[in-house]
Amino acid sequence: MSSKKNFKIQTNNLIPVDFVKNNISTDLVFITNKGKVDFNRWNYLDRPKSDALLSATFMDREQLVLDLFNAVNQLSHELSKTTVEFLAAEGCKQLFQFLDHKFKQGQGIVISSIDQITRSTIDDILIWIRNKPAKTETGKLSTLGARRHYTSIKSLLNYFVQQGRLSSEIFPYSPFVNVNRSGKGTEAYSKSEYSRLIRFLWSQISAVRNNNFNGCFNQKLVIYALMIAAKTGRNTSSILNMQTDCIQPHPLVPDTHVLLTTYKKRGMNTSVQAMRISYELEDVYAAHKDVGVLIKEVCELTAPLRNNEIKSDLFITKSKKGICRLSEVNFWKSVQSLYTKAGLINDQGKELKFQVKRMRKTFGNRIWQLTGGDPVKTARIMGNTTPVLNTHYLDVSPEMERNHKYLGHVITHTLSGNKFDNEFKSSLSRALEIDVDNVNKILIGDFNTGVGRCSDPYTGRYASKGGIACTRFLACFKCPNQVVLESDLHRLFSFYWLLIKERGFIGKRKWKKNYSWVVKVIETEIEPIFCNDLVCEIKERARVQPHPMWVERMSLIAI
Structure with a gap:
């Protein structure tokens, strides 16, 4: 009878390896569209530069850094690139800044693993965030800014809640009560401001049509995107996600209108069950035929760039990595250069900035007036529910206040x-x-x-x-x-x-x-x-x- 195989590790086969604590692997680098995020630097106090690690204070938290690096890598397969960039850069930054602060104050135990984070830790994070110095009138972060930092940390830690390594009870219920009341939303453009903005955009479109536009290719695309936003009231993401077949003839009035189909990119909300990125139908909107002409002109501008990989995206451009969709980062860079170039002045004598959210709000107020103040019809055209419309988009404009007259x-x-x-x-x-x-x-x-x-x-x-x-x-x-x-x-x-x-x-x-x-x-x-x-x-x-x-x-x- 043959002897049983011995699966035990034989000590005579072991090769001793000396681990040097400060010799951290340089492989923990997460690459984003905005650059590289070197997780190795968070193993040291105050995140020193990569060439100054040897002289920095080592914090003994390799496992914590590795856990967060793996979490960000996993989430990169489930979330949009923008969200992952935010978590990798902002969420990790806030968490490690808090840990460094506690170390400098000589308070608490050094957290070296995710499993050591408790409800008490989260409470301390909230206190630290609320009192974090900032360039504001109070010298501290605003309530909205504090919530933003806390959300970035919570979104990361929620990954470990889903993995079963942390309890969901470590997060307090609604730590920022009525936070929306503390912030002032954007205002709609006044009639004179909106008129100046639209005239500038049409002048630039005319220049593109006459082949004498003074600007780069991205700026051409942005000019058209802004005009489409002004005429349809769509959000930035909905416009940049437009497809080449997003317009169809209107079945009832094909001579004057088209049907515009837009999509909202839905990413996983890390506080609920993980989901892969999907594109959901936002709405089918009846737009004036001018919008259809603008979209056809964008198709003609981008036609030379289309290939087998990118066939259907409307707003595409050429970058160092090749042909790709126009990102929101590049979109806003071009928007900034455009309003600087325009040199327009608002009603207060300051620079008039081009903001899609203000265009959307202006569009919503205009539709509300045309529908005789009907919130249901306005919400349907805006692609919102009525409560969202009332909370975020409808506001009393200066014209409404000036034109109001007591009738009694x-x-x-x-x-x-x-x-x-x-x-x-x-x-x-x-x-x-x-x-x-x-x-x-x-x-x-x-x-x-x-x-x-x-x-x-x-x-x-x-x-x-x-x-x-x-x-x-x-x-x-x-x-x-x-x-x-x-x-x-x-x-x-x-x-x-x-x-x-x-x-x-x-x-x-x-x-x-x-x-x-x-x-x-x-x-x-x-x-x-x-x-x-x-x-x-x-x-x-x-x-x-x-x-x-x-x-x-x-x-x-x-x-």
Whole structure:
């Protein structure tokens, strides 16, 4: 019988190898479109340059560096290049800066492996990020900036949560509450700014068509991309991901319109299950035929560059690596050079920058006006849901504020101790365009509302017209049927102070969207009509002793 094979390691076959701790492998280099990220440097304090590693302080965290390097490599097969570049450069940078900070402060144990990261570590990271020095008015990172750094670290660590090496409970729930309120979004272009921008873009397109454009090939493509963005309201990524067959004749009006199909590139969100990159249909948008002409001209410009590997991408260019799609990095570099070349000035006398997100917001506001303020139709055209549209794209533009006009009627006469003769009632009847009987009802209080009076509460502009008196008191301030008498001021200013107090409950952004315009109408359109001393007296009395109807904020729910 043959003897069993011995699988044990034979000590006489072992070859001793001496490991030198500071002799780190130089293979941990991750290559991105923006350059190389050398992970070896994070084995040392303050990430010294590659030629200064021998004199740097070694931090004994080879396993941690190796884990993160492997994580980034794995995620590069699942995420977009831009996201991976962000995680490799920004996420790792923030994590190792935190560890170096803790080491310099002499706090805690040196973390040498991913498995040593706990909830306490994440809490310390949040404290460090919130107090990190920055060039701001407070000397610290803004809330949005702090969230951005934290998200970069969390996205990396979530990879290890999915691998089962970390628990998902190490992350606190919503550490940046109401962070969106702290940031100010981009504003839509004013009418004059938008006009200057569009005129410049058309002049450059005309130069391209006449073969006298002064600029590189990428700038030609960017000129067309910006014009398409202005005319369709699409995002940068949707435009750069356009295909050569993205336009088709409109089935109903082929002479004037085309159907434009765009796609959104979807990458994996590292806080959920990993997914490979995919392209999802954004929408099919009916665009003017001018857009179709622009896209055909882009196809003609890029036709000489097309090969078997790149056949369908619309915006392609030639780089050191060969023919490739125009990246967002190169897109924005060309955009910057274009608005510097244009030398346009905004309404504040500063340089007018070309921003696709501002074009999109301008487009959204314009569509909202053309649809008569219909958010559903506007959202459909923009390719958004209605809540996203209201939160991110619709805003009160300077033109809206300037063009707003109070449509109601303000009467400075007081009812106390005065008798109105027939002549006054007749003149009021003509001004309000109602009969004298309704004028009498207004004067005796039969048509009183929560914020004044109404000349036609049953069939007015915003009334339900079903035999029920209108109670949409916010709409009163844009309704031609509103009437305000001196005796209504206490009730009106009680409502005014309740709106002012509401700002502390619902936040600045939401308050501005819902109530700021009402306060502005009261302050600029109604107050100046009455005697200043009288207004100050009644306004203060309403603040101290509000009308019973407007004492509690629950009263606002009904309107």
